[in-house]
Amino acid sequence: MITLFACPRGFTDPETALAQVKAIQSWLLLQPRPQIILFGDEPGVREIAQQYALEHIPEVQLTAHGTPILSDIFRIARTQAKHKYLAYVNADICIGKRIYEAIKVAEKKWPHFLLVSSPHVVPYEKLEIRAGFEEEALNQLVSSPTPSGADLFIFSKLVYDKVYVSMPPFIVGRLFWDFWLMAEAVLRGIPCIDGSEYALTFHPLDKRSTHASKNVDAFYAYKPHHKEESAYNVSLFDVGHEISRTELSYYLTRDGRIAKRNAGGRWEAWVRQHMKRLLDQTASWRYSLGLYRWWKSAPWREQIRQRRNQRDSHTFVQKYEVS
Secondary structure, X not given: OEEEEEOOOOOOOHXXXXXXXXXXXXXXXXXXXXXXXXXXXXXXXXXXXXXXXXXXXXXXXXXXXXXXXXXXXXXXXXXXXXXXXXXXXXXXXEEOOHHHHHHHHHHHHOXXXXXXEOOEEEEHHHOOOOOOHHHHHHOOOOEOOOOOOOXXXXXXXXXXXXXXXXXXXXXXXXXXXXXXXHHHHHHOOOOEEEOHHHOOEEEEEOOOOOOOOOOHHHHHOOOOHHHHHHHHHHHOOOHHHOOOHHHOXXXXXXXXXXXXXXXXXHHHHHHHHHHHHHHHHOHHHHHHOOOOHHHHOOHHHHHHHXXXXXXXOOOOEEOOOOO
């Protein structure tokens, strides 16, 4: 029914490896079993794919630091998918059996849609993957889903062809790519559903989990180049794509019904996008009239502009070469 694809980290760190193995084990419990594709050639990925009889595609586009490019992963997954629906998931996210129920509910309302989910966080040592683990996990929660991004994206091949075929070269595991996936679907008129409350996904709490802490410095501490690559993702990001998961127009209730949350999501995104363009186009005369202080007071916007100017002269992305 779905083609599930992910790009794991290396399996060298014990906690990261265990979290990713638990996630894969949860995917294998889904019935009917999805087509599962692992991307990248990080240490241990090939061996894990062989151990669990999963498809493995090591050759993907990389940054100069060797980090995979998300748009290339989506492109290859689209060509390799055997089912109508594709599901991109972060490699340490456990998926519960309700995923198929959620898809069926959405299918009854729309022929094509985007279904996203942010995970419930469960203590690392208490997330045991076996039949019915979802009910046990819900009784062991550390925290509910974060109100901003998402870790699971389910969409049809038609949605990819209409929306994601033009995805910028976001870097896997860095900032803002998930906001873009949601906002672009909204702007293109695709019905978007937040399935987080329906408990579609779970995340084991570990020492580097971005679900465990809102401290961005902890996210960057894993490897120094993470900050540079996140800045590159910021340079690809547009003000019109500042849509979070909780701003999507529809959501799944705890009893599995689709409810309306915000009827203006698409138009709000459109207004933000065109307001940003207006501000850029009028920057020079606003400066001459002294009407620039509001814009100047937002230094991160200036950083985005500078990164965009540097992007064309900075060879950040290089093609993976097969030896």
